[in-house]
Amino acid sequence: MAYQQPALLYAENALEPFISAKTLGFHYGKHHVAYITNYNNLVAGTPLDTMSLEEVIAHSAADPQKVGIFNNGAQAWNHSFYWNCLTPNGGGEPSGELGAKITEDFGSFDKFKEELKSAAATQFGSGWAWLVLDGTTLKVVKTANAQTPSTSGQKPILTIDVWEHAYYLDYQNRRPDYVATVIDNLLNWEFAAENFRAAQ
Template sequence: MAYQQPPLPYADNALEPYISATTIGFHYGKHHATYITNYNNLVANTPLDAMTIEEVIIATANDPQKIGIFNNGAQAWNHSFYWNSLSPDGGGEPGGILAEKINTDLGGFDKFREELKNAATTQFGSGWAWLVLDNGVLKIVKTANAGTPLTSGQTPLLAVDVWEHAYYLDYQNRRPDYVSTTIEHLLNWEFAEKNFLAAK
């Protein structure tokens, strides 16, 4: 039951000029693919192979003996989620029920944008910034390395990858510029709303 790398939901140059085809080639074609290969090799011929990747991530999250499985599985899943969090038609502000929820829980879109940018830029070292639904409330959270909201019982709605390989070829050490550009031009609000409605 090997975990298959989902196809990119757009062409590798579709996010230009904000994220280059070169970055996508390395990020999706090398980094993401390697996590999936490593994960499949680690769970092959074990009871974990019969479980979904989400079940494996939760089952191995706090087991030091299975840290390699968790790291590769969580990174495989996080990246699959991240690609869908971006869209060449993304950016701007959400509408409808999700916009109302952001106003209620996060104090409006401007505060959401500020809080997500702060989470993404202040994550020390590698990691992720997320918009999640936590017990019915929208929150901004950040996770280190392969950390994922799945292990905290939270429902991810959007993700911003702040591992250096996500932005260094295009932005060098200017992580804040990458984060701002992603929020302004690439966040896939249709994907976020779909996740929100599915979790209600």
């Protein structure tokens, strides 16, 4: 049961000028595709082939014999999630339940923003910065490489990809500029609110 790459909900140039069509073409069209292809090849003909991607990630997370399956499967999932965290004309502040919960748990939206920026900028090497629901509390966490919060029992609400392939063509070594631009202009708070409602 091969995992299929979800279609983008926007055109490859729809995030310009903040993320270029060239970056999205390489990132979605090559990097993400490679993770999915590798994952499908690794699980083909094994008992894992009948499991969902989420089940395989949970099953392989702590098994050193399945590190290749985990890395490619988790990266396939992380990227599918990340594309939905971006939207043309995004950014701003969330309203409703999620907005209130962010203010409650972080003190203010601005404090949340600073914490997310810091996590994304200080993740050493490749990885991800996340807004997660941990029990009943919203937290900002960062994960290295292919790691994903679900393997720690946390529920992902929103993420920013800080692998170099996510930003280097547009921002070179200026990761903080990329992160600030995504937060201010592209974050999809409607998608985050749906995840928050489902996670409670």
